[in-house]
Amino acid sequence: MMPLSTLFDALLAALLVALAWGALSSRDLFRSIVLFMIFGILSAMAWARLDAPDIALAEAAIGAGLTGILLLDTLGALGERNRPGAGPVRETDAFAGWGRWLTLRNAVLGASVFGAGVAAAAAASGLTDGEGLAAAVAESIGEAGVSNPVTAVLLNFRGYDTLLEVGVMLLAVIGVLSLRATAKAPASPAGPLDPQLSAYGRLMAPVMVLVAGYLLYAGAHAPGGAFQAGAVLGGALVLLGLCGFTPPGRLQAANRGLLVLGFCVFLLAAVALTAAGYSLLEYPAGRAGLWIFWIEAALGLSTAFLLAELVSSRVPGGRP
């Protein structure tokens, strides 16, 4: 008889493909987004099953949570499908031009077959037993300054990769901000906050800040780190926005500074280390842990504000 865990994994894999199919083939955009969010939660579970808790955390917070909110936010801005019972959204011209042979359904089917083929090829060639670079990382983890191999790779061994990624994220948000400057700012409706929603925000936001701080601290020796912490903190900011809380004026002014803080700190560290005669993002021996902690703290804070900045609307849900 098949072991229970294999049965669970097979069910999970089948559900993932079914959800991806459903999300892409549904003609109702709201349904698509909800299926996509469920897909995110289940793929986080799949990463956890693959012993990759770092990716599972990021997928749950960003893939399922924030991306879902962004998509719903966009749908609300489109204003087409706000009312239940409204008709399905028409296919856009861009998709119609693809021709009949390359529909989204066929694309999903093709991708599934391709994925299954790659998995089969990997299994056949014994790639699944390979350790990749795990041995190389384990060998030099002693001088990395952190004991969590994922953080060691992200912030030390391949720090320049992360530096560029943070730069790309910052550029993307600057792009969004410059586009939004021409759009009309959403009018914030007056009136008292919804009691239940604001009570929920008041209770949960501090808990989320605590969790974010823990993830940042734990990243050095356990799953966690700047991006997971930033995603949770960003979620707290979005939650407060959805509950109808507006940041005080002083924070709004500091907002842009917080957006660039992480990238600037990272870049300054890289420049300072290079000027001091080290190679790019090579930390002074024995001090690596400290350098990584401060860079991560700045990155986490910036990630939170970058992600929260993307969610534009202070949805009027906070007002009864």
Place this chain on the structure above:
Amino acid sequence: MSIVEGLSGVLIVAGGFFFLAGTAGLLRFPDIYTRLHALTKADNLGLGLVVAGLCLRARSWAEAVTLIAIWLVVLLTGSTACYLVARFALRSGIRPWRHR
């Protein structure tokens, strides 16, 4: 099997029953309000019983407290989400179902 393990098993199975009943209600009940009712029973009682069962098997106090904290967060989030969905439905003019 000790008494604690047996009790834990009974609690987890009872929790599973509430999840099953909640899912059946979600699929079979006539309108959005009654479906929300069925769904929140699964969240509150189902998860609560499963957590109680798992607490009996926890290896440490910290583990049990973590489990209970998870349940409390789900309770808060579930009831708020249920309230928001119901409020939105009511404002959109969906009338609660009445038995004829």
